[in-house]
Amino acid sequence: MNKLSLTTVLLVFGLFANTVRAADIEAGKAKAQACAACHGETGNSTNPLYPVLAGQNARYIYLELRDFKEGARSNPVMSPMAANLSKEDMHDLAAYFASQKPDNIPFKADPEKVKLGFAKTEEVLCTMCHMGGLKGQNEIPRLTHQHYEYTLKQLYDFKNHVRTNDAGNMSAVSKTLTDEDIVNIAQYISTL
Template sequence: MRRPALRGAAAVARAAWVVLLCGGLMAARLPTGARADAEAGKAKAQVCAACHGPMGNSTNPDIPILAGQNARYLYLELKDFKQGRRSHPPMSPMASDLSSEDMQDIADYFAAQKLVPVRFNADGASIEAGSRKAAEVLCTMCHQGGFSGQNEIPRVAGQQYQYIVKQLQDFRSHTRTNDAGNMASVTRNLTDEDIHHLAAYINNLQ
């Protein structure tokens, strides 16, 4: 008769641990004194359109949609590319010459754009399996209901399917590590099938 209680206690402890990780990540990475200028960002972001598409709506499955993304998340990712905490051959040199003001302006511009999702043609069973797995691993504890994100936690609803798959795989393999270990912990027990189901579910959210 003790097993259900133990499972309940373990679930509570796990939820508390996730909250602490998310909260610690936010507290550690909040930029101070940020002043963003969306109009200035529009001019500075023109070069980004070559890969990320007009107004940040990428149609390339390997390149993330930036439109509607949280400004603080975008700012911090640009900063990580610039400072070497995250590495990507096209992005690292693009970010290397950006000032803090440039990054804030660009982030604010893309955050103000309307996301135009590119839907992956997933079957209903895969989407439902992804929904169950998302609930199991407590995704919304950080990414919020609807996967709209918050502050430096990204919006992932409607993101490119293939990009989601790649990032989850990279977190699992520790190829991507600029998240204070939170996503590595979440993904470590995910199978490739789990990851594809999660990507199908998240991509098809509004």
């Protein structure tokens, strides 16, 4: 690349960067007060039916909030909560929750089910999307530090096409799983 074209690229990028607002963690913290009743002050939900948001991928949180707002994902609690969020609100909330540290969740997993769940995650190649350790990436969620009950429900929701905002990936995988597989996978994930 010659010097002129590099300068042009940097100038254009600089102009574009100035128009893109960075997510504001402190603003997200203030906005997250409305989320605390279900997800906890720092995103560490103590109710096993609500997901832990602390440490979740910011892009994933943003996309899920957007899907709740636009109706691509539906939930009687979250859909109305997201309805009035602006794009800026969603980015700020995502940045705040992503910056928090997830707590370890006490769950007494059945070692045999954990072993079977691990084997099944290897068989269906969960790490191809969720990466090693099921830590997620970009719009693919981190599965570690998540409640057993929440994980179980999400797997069933994908299998039963109650949840469909996944571009078909999870729906395709989950339809190959038996109820026993789903329980074992959720048990395994609860230990991560």
